[in-house]
Amino acid sequence: MKKFLFLIILFCALFACIAKATDAEVVDKIVVVVNNEIITQREIDVILSPIYGQYRTTYKGEELIRRLEEARELILKQLIEDRLILSEAKKQNIAVEQKEVDAKINELKKKMGSEGDLENMLNEQNLTLKELSERYKEKIIIRKLIDQKVGAKIIITPLEVKNFYNAHKDEFLQPEEIKLRAILIKPKNEQEGGSVKSLELTRDILKRLKEGCDFEGLAKEYSDGPWAGEGGLMGYVKKGDLLPQIEGIVYNLKEGQTSGIIQSQLGYHIFKVEEKRAPRSKEFSEVRQEIEEYLYREKANEKLKGWISSLAKSAYIEFK
DSSP, rough: OHHHHHHHHHHHHHTTSSOOOSSSSOOOEEEHHHHHHHHEHHHHHHHHHHHHHHTTTTTTTHHHHHHHHHHHHHHHHHHHHHHHHHHHHHHOOOOOHHHHHHHHHHHHHHHHHSHHHHHHHHHTTEEEHHHHHHHHHHHHHHHHHHHHTTTTOOOOHHHHHHHHHHHHHGEEEEEEEEEEEEHHHHHOOOGHHHHHHHHHHHHHHHHHTTTTHHHHHHHHOOOOOOTGGTTEEEEEETTSOHHHHHHHTTTTTTTTBBOEEEEEEEEEEEEEEEEOOOEEOHHHHHHHHHHHHHHHHHHHHHHHHHHHHHHTTOOEEEOO
16 A cells, blocks of 8 residues: 555656646645745645545545545655755756657647647646646756766666676576467357357367367457467466466466367457476576666665755755
8 A cells, every 4th residue: 555655646746737636625825835946735635636535445534534644744745855856956957948848748648648638637627738838847857857966876887786686586586487379259149149159169169179270270260369360379478367267277288288168257268388488597687687777776766865865954944
């Protein structure tokens, strides 16, 4: 739940000016002053709104109040940190080109579906495109200064990466995988005996497979599954990727072996195991980039905390 809350707050902090507020009237008063920047009650309420919507389905009474207060404190802490960085960025005249802001807005338009959808959303929130643009500009400024003051100073040496791999080899295990092809026949029309006809078709396909017909060709011709166009090729799967009633059968098949008919809520399945990969430890070359990224994030988080702490010590922060 804490991880969920943290992700919600990060997302909402980025899109604070476009998040949907509560139906209640929002009181827009100053809550905190950070140098020459302010944090308003409206900002906090807008970010807190989706968290409240999630929490009230899980918590009640005093527990709900306590959880919301914890969320509010975390939100306020994040906003104060943003204002500290923004204030410092303005002192250092960090510049943002309009095309950078426009790229972010265009990205949002794509997520929304169209420019009209974006305009409707802004109208619902009583916001203008100019206000949205300004918010994105602030976020880009903050990111640029963080990259300059924190990211650019982080060094990950090859020895660090190699030592981490050697100390955590058990975390880089590749589980058993099987390469599958699948044919799925969905029941067509229940009122006209669709299930019976679909089962008869599946039995006929299985018979033809046993007679030596090509699995790939039959999958392209008859399968209703999402991999039909690729001859039923699902690729490599591991335990947990498949429905339990399917997994228990296909993992006991040998390479080149075809299953019988397996029924699920989707319809009737036939699987073929093309290859089986035994569990193994991933090679260093396979995970080096993953380790580098992890070590970078760890160092960045520590340096960011220290830098923000130093900014706070010399800042003017007043709670209203």
